[in-house]
Amino acid sequence: MPPPKPSKSEYIETDTGNKISRRSQIHGTQHIILGGKTVIQAEAVIRGDLFRGASTDPNNPSTPPSTPSVAINVGRYSYISKSAVLRPPSRLHRGTHSFYPLKIGDHVFVGEGAVIEAAQLGNHVHVGKGAVVGSMAIIKDYGYVLDGAVVPPGMVVPSWCVVGGKPARIVGEVGEGYGVEGADGGLARERYRAVGRA
């Protein structure tokens, strides 16, 4: 275990402004698209190696894909906190088991230690600390997952809805001003800028 001492150069900044911790644990980088200005903190596991189309059928080895298929797509100003796990969902469809891309929108916040196996997190989605978003779940824009919630597999969280509990249910709605720049749900830019400052 490396000593947990955040150094000044903990984050690598890419051309598009992504800030990626040196201690993040990213697999299959060629299958991950980061939209820019995305933050990935230490010990976050991102499973780009679980992508679709890698010879799903043993009898019929698929033609090698010309372009690497995308396993995880993250939008702009999204924030993956410490120890979170992003993992593309998988399911059996028509006899073949395959992985489906995990799409994460803009201004998304994924809290510390959260486990995301969703099919989609929309824009401005907030996933609280220690929450679990189950396989193939869909969280629409401005959805809010409370800390520690367990969104069951296949659940759809509509826009503006707050879900919590185990299993998660809709417990309320965020205000109309949610997501306004600078207010709750609209802090993504500030969060991004604060990263990497001692």
Next chain:
Amino acid sequence: MATLKPPTNTHRSSSSGPPKAPVKVDSTATIADNVVFQGPYPVTIGAGTVIHPRAKFYTYEGPIIVGDGCIISEKAVIGSQPPPSSRSSSPLPTRDGEPTPKESTTRISYFVTIGPSSTIEPGVHIHSSATIEALATIRRGVDIGSHAKVCSSCEITGRVQEWFVVWGSGPGMRRKRTRGAKPLSPAVLDAARIAQTPLPAPAPAGKVIEDARLMVLQKEREILGRMLVSVKKK
């Protein structure tokens, strides 16, 4: 059949870092890079088992035996790290003054699924076809019955019977899964009697669902095996 990696824990000096546990892996098992094996006791991994990257095995309190056909997801922790004070001294630490048994084997049977970021403490015995979901915690010495499921974020401190599902928060609610064929719901029976319509054909036994689940798991293991290997080759 086994590829025996030579044990590297010859010396546990503080300079050489934590000891690497001796690992005995079946040739058909798939173990990703970045899987951590630490501790003096050995780890045994059965045929067809898939271990995702960043899983951690700590054998400071006893060996870990993983059966055939298991999936162990990323950031799962099996066993426990020694407390920092005793790391250099004794591999058998005592906990809260209560002496732990000399050696507590952690057993994970066949076709077990262990979710991401879950914690399996030493001495746990997970029977076949059980599922431990993400962020769940199985405390020391707990016995998880076959075909049981521990849902996300549950903390298990006592025995879970076979075919039971533990869900909800904290200690959780328990539910018994159906194995055999179930009689029709009373609502359906009543309705059919009143409306004098023929009863719907009997549904198959609940076990088919479990069979289907295990079938899906089998396919998942196959594809994972190929993917993790192909990644390794690159």
Next chain:
Amino acid sequence: MSRPFPYTFISCPCADTPVPDPARKRRSRESPQKQSPQKPAPRPSTSEGEKKGLAAGQQEDEDDEQTFDPRSPRSDFSLYPPEQLLYCEECHQIKCSRCITEEIVSWYCPSCLFETPSSMVRSDGNRCGRNCFNCPVCTAPLAVSTIENATGNGTQQGPWVLSCGYCLWTTLDIGIKFDKPTNIRSQLQKMTDATPPAAFDRSRQASRTLESLKHPLSSAASVEEHARDRDVDQPTPKEDPAAPPMSTDARFAALKNFYRAQIAETSNSPNDHLSSDFGFSSPGALNRLMSLYTSSSRLGGLYGGSKKAKSKPPVMREALTASEGLCIAPKNGEADIIARLASPECGWEGVASLEQRAAQSPDARFVEDLLPLPVLLRTKRAKRCKSCKHILVKPETKPQSTRFRIRLIALSYIPLPTLCPLAFSSSSSLPTMAPTPDLDSLVPLRPIHVLLTLKNHMFDPVRITLATPPVTPGRVATKVTVLSPQFEIGANSDVWDEALQGASAPLSSDSKSAGLGQRGVPEAGKVWDKGRNWTTVVLEVVPGTLPGSSAEGGDGNPETTDEDVVAVAASKKDEDVLEIPVFVHMDWDADAQLDQQNLGKSSRADDKVTRELAYWMVLGVGRIQASL
């Protein structure tokens, strides 16, 4: 949702302690009716509006003396996170969820996100009519899956089941499978509904009448007769031994029909709303009650009971036959249930919990009785100001859309407050690069500085005056000083400018770190930092000591006993939370053209009107630790 420190809340002025609002005097154009929304009473009575408007002027002087106490139990009902508040352009006032009325724009299923036409909402029981179900055991969504997947041939052929991906419940647990993967709701309805399948036909059900509610086999011709032909003498209830037991719904329908018929017969005004579904709550029911007691008085005549005023009111009877909805408890019902509870195959796990039973038919006692629950619909709602009926929020109808046709949120009008701690400062030395104070354990009596940034979203520059009580209310006396209580915030420029520049938004952490290098000491009377449409000021805060803690008296005796700490914690929950009430007064020059009425009374010549707004906000700074 409790929020992490630091947070800011804004108090909606609708709290029944009227907010001191000097602007009220000057807004002469407003009629008393217009003023009333500023203090919407907890009792929404419009007639009181004028009285209140008058009273408000008298109260104003007293109000000015009052300090908003964030700890007061009433405050819980007026404090909102800024993004939840709306703003009414007619009333020129902040509006919270208590000052608005809601209107449903559309219904949709939160699972499949399909809109349900309003005509179908009622017939579908406010639930999704498609394939969306919740698990009756754990409420997670159920998926339609084929059993054939088990064999792996993947032909996607039935039979199908609903299965829960969370607790692994399936409809096989109640012995149900489906022949096709579509229209599960109607398939299930056919299986469980005792009414004939035709009754679920959508079009018919939407206009469901008495006849369709009536059970077809219940031989309840009497019910029909009662409803249709009220003059016919009450038929003698005849026992029908062949009548099969009814399902709960059918029994309810039969009882409803029976009692409706009874009311029809015994009512003195036969023209009341018998045929409507609301027979019991209609004015007719009231008439009947009234005439029962006033049969001979003139009141009886008043309420239309004159015809039968002299006659003895007919007596209602109770349901007597199964066809009328009577259900006699089975002889050994309780004993059977107890025996089943005690049986080994049932056990604790076999009994449905109260939460599970709440959503099920009243007969459901065991897990085997639970049926999948069609997903409850949700609504998109428009919001209106309660006092002036102005629409404040109108979302687009489509369930998937996140856009609004109208959205008047408070943040577009009042400055958005953000709070951020400044690094520790001591009285003698310059603030160094010390770590920012831990907001979850503030040291009593050690001064800290917090930066309050106000960001203006209006296109006019705003003059702000902040006021705080010198000492926070409550037992923990924290001293608060706003170092520069009066300042201006620049106007917001075009939205596109901001979007294009992106990075020019105020950043509290930015200014903090930048400010440390350049600005040095926070000075009284000077703003800390300023940008295009935002201004940052410094608040000096000296956290008070918790009662019973060692720090009390200032001797700094570190010997705090655990009992003290426990006593403090027990004395009042969250007393250690440092919340600062701040009174914000803002005024700005708005374009008068927006307000035609105001033109004549405009205080300025150049088509500008001075507007004012005042409200309380609460800054949650942190938690004070018990000992030094």
